[in-house]
Amino acid sequence: MGCVETRRWSEDVALIAHSRPPGSPHWQMVQDRCAAALEQAGFTVQRQAYASGVNVVGTLPGTTSPDEVVLLAAHYDHIGGCPGADDNASGVAGALEVARVLGQAALPRTVVVACWDEEELGLRGSRAFAQGLTGPMPVVAFNFDMIGVASEADDSQVFPGPLAERFPELQAELVANRGRANFIAVVADGPAEAFARELEGLAESLGRLTGVMALTAAEKLDEDDFGVLTLSDHRSFWERDIPALHVFDTGVFRYPGYHCTSGLDTPDRLDAVFAADVMKATAAAMASAAGL
Ligand SMILES: [Zn+2]
Numbered sequence: 001m002g003c004v005e006t007r008r009w010s011e012d013v014a015l016i017a018h019s020r021p022p023g024s025p026h027w028q029m030v031q032d033r034c035a036a037a038l039e040q041a042g043f044t045v046q047r048q049a050y051a052s053g054v055n056v057v058g059t060l061p062g063t064t065s066p067d068e069v070v071l072l073a074a075h076y077d078h079i080g081g082c083p084g085a086d087d088n089a090s091g092v093a094g095a096l097e098v099a100r101v102l103g104q105a106a107l108p109r110t111v112v113v114a115c116w117d118e119e120e121l122g123l124r125g126s127r128a129f130a131q132g133l134t135g136p137m138p139v140v141a142f143n144f145d146m147i148g149v150a151s152e153a154d155d156s157q158v159f160p161g162p163l164a165e166r167f168p169e170l171q172a173e174l175v176a177n178r179g180r181a182n183f184i185a186v187v188a189d190g191p192a193e194a195f196a197r198e199l200e201g202l203a204e205s206l207g208r209l210t211g212v213m214a215l216t217a218a219e220k221l222d223e224d225d226f227g228v229l230t231l232s233d234h235r236s237f238w239e240r241d242i243p244a245l246h247v248f249d250t251g252v253f254r255y256p257g258y259h260c261t262s263g264l265d266t267p268d269r270l271d272a273v274f275a276a277d278v279m280k281a282t283a284a285a286m287a288s289a290a291g292l
Helices: 006-016 025-040 085-102 124-131 161-166 168-176 190-205 223-229 234-238 272-289
Strands: 044-049 054-060 065-075 109-116 140-144 184-189 210-215 244-248
Touching: 006 025, 006 085, 006 272, 025 044, 025 054, 025 085, 025 109, 054 085, 054 124, 065 085, 065 124, 065 272, 085 109, 085 140, 085 272, 109 124, 124 234, 140 190, 140 234, 140 272, 161 168, 161 223, 168 210, 184 190, 184 272, 190 210, 190 244, 190 272, 210 223, 234 244
Parallel strands: 065 109, 065 140, 140 244, 184 210
Antiparallel strands: 044 054, 054 109, 184 244
């Protein structure tokens, strides 16, 4: 966890956080940045073109169990006209920094770090990747989408009624925390819950409160009741029964700048210390998942 360098994350966020709808010059620049950073981290990089877009997929072969894959990804596209600093420059920069850290370790299992295209157009990039998988399925897929916003203000966190009812222990924890939006949220399906719990323990060892929402097989694809927890690329893995977890700041439930609805989503609204804790806990959880 000590290898994470927050400065690198901040520099990548500043580089990425400009309007970048798919096909635009800045979208291309961010795609190139993903490829270059993964190569520098020691990964073998492929640009996976599918019907309408391009994913960047980096692979770091495992030393003893190369067929067993642990994956981390973040979408690099965003809606036009919005800088998308939290959504999802924060996640891309975070995934690239975790890749740099893991690239320095000799891990038994293979690590794949990817930048997905067209999440905002209906999870197209991650779905193209997940649907195209053949052979052994990944052991687990981690997703970063919005890892940069936190607040120490009382009652800065929204926790919608249906979720508070489903997770009463988290609701109680939130009340005890004076409603502050300063915790890491993790959404996992059942098979990924153990990975989520390990990440939670690692983050809390850093002093960062973390809440895990684990969904059953029926709940995870239940649009009506839990749709708000399935709005990012982890869903593409759940659709293929690949264990997946989404690590995030809860997005719209704490951040008025979400999709530039109330002010622009710009880097000055992000909290680098919070993002650093997300990266540290995830890097350590992934190293453990990869057999270290
Ligand atoms: Zn997003």
